[in-house]
Amino acid sequence: MDLHNETVEHNRAEHAGEMHIVRPPVYLGIFFALLVLTALTTGMSYVDLGVFNAVIALAIACFKASLVVLFFMHIHYSSRLLKMTVGAGLFTFMLLISLTMTDYISRAWGRF
């Protein structure tokens, strides 16, 4: 029974980070950052940067999404398992996109 309790205690200690309570100032800060970034991305779309318009828009969107994931969704304070879970989702999504694109990009290259 002792071993049993020890392991449970150990598990609890290992994931104590999950119990972290995020304070309102953090939420408020992220909230304003997101609003500013929204204004920024809308403004940037009115500037002609050629191909970089799309790049910047996506970069800002990714940054905003990371803020939400890290702080609103507490991943910054979470166990490694949850961080890896998020990573796995991104990885598979990128697989879907990139491997599909191998076909679409090279389809017009013609035959061997």
Add this chain to the structure above:
Amino acid sequence: MDSQAYASATDTLPAEHGHPPFLRHHFESVSQQREAANFGMWVFLLTEVMFFGGMFCAYLIFRNWYHPAFVAGSNTLDITLGTTNTAVLIASSFTMAMSVYAAEIRRRGMLMFFLACTIVLGFVFLGIKGVEYHQKFVDHHVPGPSFSIEEFVHPSNPKALALTPDMAEKTQLYFSLYFLMTGMHALHMIIGISLLFFLLWRAYQGAYTEGHVMPIENFGLYWHFVDIIWIFLFPLLYLISRYR
């Protein structure tokens, strides 16, 4: 105690004491239950990522193929309403995050207030979306038999580029994706708001301010995820080459 003695004992003995009522019998501890639920929610969100992933993939391909049509289609969307809606959704994410905080510090009134705020902001978002959808119907920009390419071949705005009829036909694909992606997002919002009403009712009963934060936390994850989808939809659908 062998298994048969145990089996007959459970008939007579009352449930074990010393556990909070929300601890389910098959978990060893509250923290195990909370971690399992939290992880389960994240795994569910993975499936959501892949669900939307298919649509993003389709979007990416057609945007590259028919870029002019996508620019023209995107420029017909109302940027003011779009930006406002983004801000509204971010605000609702913020109030949801505050709800989680309220549940964690066990303030029932505060929790109910922020949940209610989230519901209101969710409805505002859907309302604005409704106005935008309505405008599309008025403009004959809804894919289907009544779809009209007139606006794209002979733009009413003299500064806008006119498309060839062939390319203008492809705007229908843009609007298909627009309705599909925003519609799927709106469906998630509607499900979310329904759940919020349930949570508000249970919060009123005091269910989440006695240490059982997990449902609020998990719903928060869902709501933030829906927010993230919009964070990507907004630049992809509304902001293609606005400078034209």
Add this chain to the structure above:
Amino acid sequence: MSSTIISLPDQTTARLPRKSYLNQEYGLKSWLLTGDHKRIAILYLISITFFFIIGGILAGLIRMELLTPAADLMATDTYNKVFSMHGIIMIFLFLVPSVPATIGNFLIPLMVGARDLAFPKINLLSWYLYVIGGIFILAAMVLGGVDTGWTFTTPLSTHYLNTHVVTAAMGIFIAGFASIFTGLNFIVTVHRMRCPGMTWFRLPLFVWGHYATSIIMILGTPVLAITLVLVAMERLFDIGVFDPTKGGDPLLFQHLFWFYSHPAVYIMILPGMAVISEVISTFSRKRVFGYTAVAFSSVAIAVFGFLVWEHHMFIMGVSQYSALVFSLLTMLVAVPSAIKIFNWAMTMYQGSITFETPMLYAFGFFGLFTIGGLTGVFLATMGMDIHLTETYFVVAHFHFVMVGGMLMAYLAGIHFWWPKMTGRMYPEAISKLAAVVTFIGFIVTFFPQFLLGYLGMPRRYAAYPADFQVLNVFSTAGASILGIGYLLPLFYLPWSLIYGKIAGDNPWQATGLEWQIQSPPLTENFVEIPIMDHEAYDYEWLANKTQHEVQTVG
């Protein structure tokens, strides 16, 4: 060497446990509203058997039609509907949930030492979704059928057919969520519910296999879901995403569909491999050789499975450069599969092998899966693929893997854990006969199809040139034998529920945690959460434990 390791209690005094999950509560309601993973497993077992019978009858109809070269038994479009429904039912309602939702559901909590899966209600919801999905698919069949093939190829399915595509797609969509929820439950259970001392590398390989399966279920299935939504939208609202006349791309459908449906074949085979690992170890009395390699090969198959889908599209006009990449990646999948086969062979090497029914099925799995897997490498080679794809070679290939591999493994698992599930043994002699008959019937049915395909007989046609008739008659004759092989368990397994010998806790002298508790188990699984203090497949530990018990009791 003894010919058997079965150790049953003395039948004159043995009784089933007075309390177990089967008699904890009575009545239909106690089953339909249960949260107990073991009862849900039984519910799944009954429902997938039902769908297996329907799918099997359709298969019988296909083989009967193909007995003669002309399309004389049924009209050609009826034939289209029959093979489509056979594929849809067998894949989405039988193969995908077969081992995970029944045996996996029953055993994973027992094997990791937990009282239940992490989310019992979601587990029950999963069964209901499965049933609702099944009803939709049956409805599509009864209302007039679907004739797209199980692949729903666009624009055929979206623009040219007037059958119940949307109903069937809805059914698959819903059943897909059943499999997502099963996968979600398994992943969380394996991560969060392991008993003290149960480290990752003490988990039975059955759990590793199911963990890998669950990864595919949760990451792949939603892509199928959105693809089917798009097909339905295309049919209902004509959105144009897959319609070339509107600028859409039918190949996009293929990409999205196979992004799920290729990994889905690993959803179907990985749990089978998981069963085989347990069976081989138990009946060789040895720890699985290269435990770590087998464990990681499961995960490797799950990951590589996502990198290969385009090999279904080599002849569809995809980029040849891209096809080259996918051809190479496809061959990579053979590596982890071969790792498994070699390690199982090494497990048997110098083991004390006995030939109980599960082991016979496992041997069947070996041979058939190896042939099926190797012909897969043929198909991965682009030049060969152009010749062989859409012929009976492909049909034979995936039936060797899915039916010869997965169904054999499923039956091995059902026989292996039958005593644990029911507390009674199946009849030994007739079940061995069934295993042998199944194997022979299978070979006679599907081996001729390799030849047919190589000779150029295309799949999905009701009529064929008279030259092909001899091989087709072989195939149909084999199907009849195979049918008998599958019918036998349907009779003797229910029979054994009442007349079977009492099995006792551990008839196979196996080492898993599930064998150390009573059979059938208690609703709570364990009296006290166990503490894992030894490696998996530690037969010495079991021998010591048994000896210790004899000493203390005696």
